[in-house]
Amino acid sequence: MATLRIPAHVPAPSEDAEQLHKAFEGWGTNEQLIIDILAHRNAAQRNSIRKAYREAYGKDLLKSLDEELSSDFERAVVLFTLDPAERDAYLANESTKKFTSSNWILMEIACTRSSYELFNVRRAYHARYKKSLEEDVAYHTKGDHRKLLVPLVSAFRYEGEEVNMTLAKSEAKILHEKISHKHYSDEEVIRIVTTRSKAQLNATLNQYNTAFGNDINKDLEAGSDDEFLKLLRAAIQCLTVPEKYFEKVLREAIVGLGTDEWALTRVVTTRAEVDMVRIKEEYHRRNSVTLEKAIAGDTSGDYEKMLLALVGAGDV
Amino acid sequence: MATLRIPAHVPAPSEDAEQLHKAFEGWGTNEQLIIDILAHRNAAQRNSIRKAYREAYGKDLLKSLDEELSSDFERAVVLFTLDPAERDAYLANESTKKFTSSNWILMEIACTRSSYELFNVRRAYHARYKKSLEEDVAYHTKGDHRKLLVPLVSAFRYEGEEVNMTLAKSEAKILHEKISHKHYSDEEVIRIVTTRSKAQLNATLNQYNTAFGNDINKDLEAGSDDEFLKLLRAAIQCLTVPEKYFEKVLREAIVGLGTDEWALTRVVTTRAEVDMVRIKEEYHRRNSVTLEKAIAGDTSGDYEKMLLALVGAGDV
Numbered sequence: 001m002a003t004l005r006i007p008a009h010v011p012a013p014s015e016d017a018e019q020l021h022k023a024f025e026g027w028g029t030n031e032q033l034i035i036d037i038l039a040h041r042n043a044a045q046r047n048s049i050r051k052a053y054r055e056a057y058g059k060d061l062l063k064s065l066d067e068e069l070s071s072d073f074e075r076a077v078v079l080f081t082l083d084p085a086e087r088d089a090y091l092a093n094e095s096t097k098k099f100t101s102s103n104w105i106l107m108e109i110a111c112t113r114s115s116y117e118l119f120n121v122r123r124a125y126h127a128r129y130k131k132s133l134e135e136d137v138a139y140h141t142k143g144d145h146r147k148l149l150v151p152l153v154s155a156f157r158y159e160g161e162e163v164n165m166t167l168a169k170s171e172a173k174i175l176h177e178k179i180s181h182k183h184y185s186d187e188e189v190i191r192i193v194t195t196r197s198k199a200q201l202n203a204t205l206n207q208y209n210t211a212f213g214n215d216i217n218k219d220l221e222a223g224s225d226d227e228f229l230k231l232l233r234a235a236i237q238c239l240t241v242p243e244k245y246f247e248k249v250l251r252e253a254i255v256g257l258g259t260d261e262w263a264l265t266r267v268v269t270t271r272a273e274v275d276m277v278r279i280k281e282e283y284h285r286r287n288s289v290t291l292e293k294a295i296a297g298d299t300s301g302d303y304e305k306m307l308l309a310l311v312g313a314g315d316v
Numbered sequence: 317m318a319t320l321r322i323p324a325h326v327p328a329p330s331e332d333a334e335q336l337h338k339a340f341e342g343w344g345t346n347e348q349l350i351i352d353i354l355a356h357r358n359a360a361q362r363n364s365i366r367k368a369y370r371e372a373y374g375k376d377l378l379k380s381l382d383e384e385l386s387s388d389f390e391r392a393v394v395l396f397t398l399d400p401a402e403r404d405a406y407l408a409n410e411s412t413k414k415f416t417s418s419n420w421i422l423m424e425i426a427c428t429r430s431s432y433e434l435f436n437v438r439r440a441y442h443a444r445y446k447k448s449l450e451e452d453v454a455y456h457t458k459g460d461h462r463k464l465l466v467p468l469v470s471a472f473r474y475e476g477e478e479v480n481m482t483l484a485k486s487e488a489k490i491l492h493e494k495i496s497h498k499h500y501s502d503e504e505v506i507r508i509v510t511t512r513s514k515a516q517l518n519a520t521l522n523q524y525n526t527a528f529g530n531d532i533n534k535d536l537e538a539g540s541d542d543e544f545l546k547l548l549r550a551a552i553q554c555l556t557v558p559e560k561y562f563e564k565v566l567r568e569a570i571v572g573l574g575t576d577e578w579a580l581t582r583v584v585t586t587r588a589e590v591d592m593v594r595i596k597e598e599y600h601r602r603n604s605v606t607l608e609k610a611i612a613g614d615t616s617g618d619y620e621k622m623l624l625a626l627v628g629a630g631d632v
Binding site: 122126130132135138142143146147150151154156157158159160191195196197 | 435447448451466467471472476478507513
């Protein structure tokens with residue numbers, strides 16, 4: 001469930017575009033007005049506003065936002081305003097670039113989006129970067145990371161709920177055998193994790209737990225602390241219990257000295273319209289403090305206001 | 317260019333459905349009527365006929381064809397009548413089954429269809445088999461064949477004509493280095509062949525030829541005659557000169573003792589609506605006999621009539 005809150009009466013896109021244009025005009029920018037509009041419209045509505053803005057002022061709204069806003073607030077507003085598929089394509093492309101490289105974000109996008117959403121990211125990637133997503137991921141990675149990431153971003157998993165229990169048992173056995181021999185990047189492990197439907201994979205992991213007495217991620221943790229193993233564990237978590245994965249990313253972004261604003265912004269802007277209600281519950285349960293309170297304690301100014309609006313704090 | 321020939325005046329789908337129903341009625345089946353209709357309608361028209369047939373007679377046209385026809389003629393009519401994406405999903409599924417297993421057909425479908433066509437095959441596969449294509453391919457294969465086939469069937473290649481010549485040069489060098497060390501299934505070779513756009517791959521192979529004095533497939537041939545190497549060569553051919561690949565499949569199906577009806581039927585039914593004109597030119601050039609004549613010499617009866625209709629012989 002989404003935390004995005006949309007007012008009962010939504011103005012026409014042309015009206016929203018006009019208000020935004022006013023917010024940019026004159027001395028200083030009206031940040032609160034920008035938040036009031038953009039943080040309270042769904043993806044279709046934001047696309048319509050962008051269209052109306054371009055028609056009225058001959059300019060991409062994102063370009064105006066980029067000129068008027070700055071730093072973390074800018075990134076939060078721009079990322080949220082983007083269409084979800086375009087936004088993921090943008091984040092994925094950043095993740096294949098030298099200085100913003102991140103195998104984690106690639107894995108996160110590949111494993112927590114639906115099959116059709118992921119395909120739309122690949123289409124948006126073609127349109128924007130004149131290349132394919134898997135081509136950049138394969139070029140950017142190597143060895144075990146490539147073996148895992150390329151099939152993850154190329155997958156078009158079956159999304160039905162049907163489960164084959166015989167297969168679940170036999171593949172749980174394969175996973176256990178490979179893991180107990182520390183063959184974590186064995187092609188069979190990769191095959192099972194990257195091609196099976198989420199329902200089937202879940203059945204296999206339940207079977208693993210039942211037959212061998214341990215959660216698979218516990219057995220993988222016992223293995224070692226190398227980067228590939230961490231990524232594999234996170235992929236399994238994203239595919240089966242995404243809210244726990246996102247809770248942990250938020251926790252690590254907020255807790256401790258300093259804040260990881262990029263991670264915080266990414267999770268809030270990509271999940272506000274999807275499953276942020278579930279992530280907030282998980283956060284509260286795990287940290288004994290609400291996500292709103294944690295965000296308010298760690299951020300400030302317009303950036304804080306934007307994030308709080310997206311996680312559903314306060315009035316519409 | 318397609319060899320499929322559609323009459324100037326096409327009857328309404330309901331009329332075609334009625335004629336087909338008549339062709340099935342009474343003692344014996346009117347095969348010529350079936351050919352006259354189904355071998356002269358495009359994919360959209362055939363889909364409309366199936367819909368009209370189901371509405372009028374409460375039965376899938378394919379089921380009636382299956383009951384009324386037999387052997388090679390049946391397979392040709394049924395395969396051609398299927399929607400292209402459904403047909404490919406069907407052929408791919410057969411290819412992952414024990415007794416009809418074929419890595420070649422999987423490769424052929426992955427490499428000769430456009431990116432969107434291949435995606436539609438994956439969608440049709442979900443709908444019909446309640447599984448994903450890549451999941452069955454990965455489960456059915458292993459080792460080097462899996463390393464090549466899974467990314468091939470999962471690819472969504474960029475389709476623009478843009479070419480990066482610097483990249484073409486550097487990747488030609490990588491290919492040459494790996495091949496000269498006989499590392500044919502090296503992950504870099506697989507990456508380049510399975511993820512680059514067809515235009516980019518073509519530029520890389522031209523660069524290979526220019527810089528190292530040989531066609532890449534010549535260098536691969538020198539390697540050895542193992543099954544993986546043959547499949548890799550065929551994939552490269554399918555990605556760059558599909559008409560030459562299909563010409564060879566047809567030649568091997570026709571020439572010599574006996575006929576490989578499955579291969580002949582597959583190529584004719586899948587290419588009649590796409591690039592059969594080009595394949596026929598290539599066939600004539602290479603064999604000094606027209607494809608029509610070769611088919612007529614090697615097949616007979618209704619099966620022959622169906623194939624000849626699809627490759628554009630005779631009147632509409």
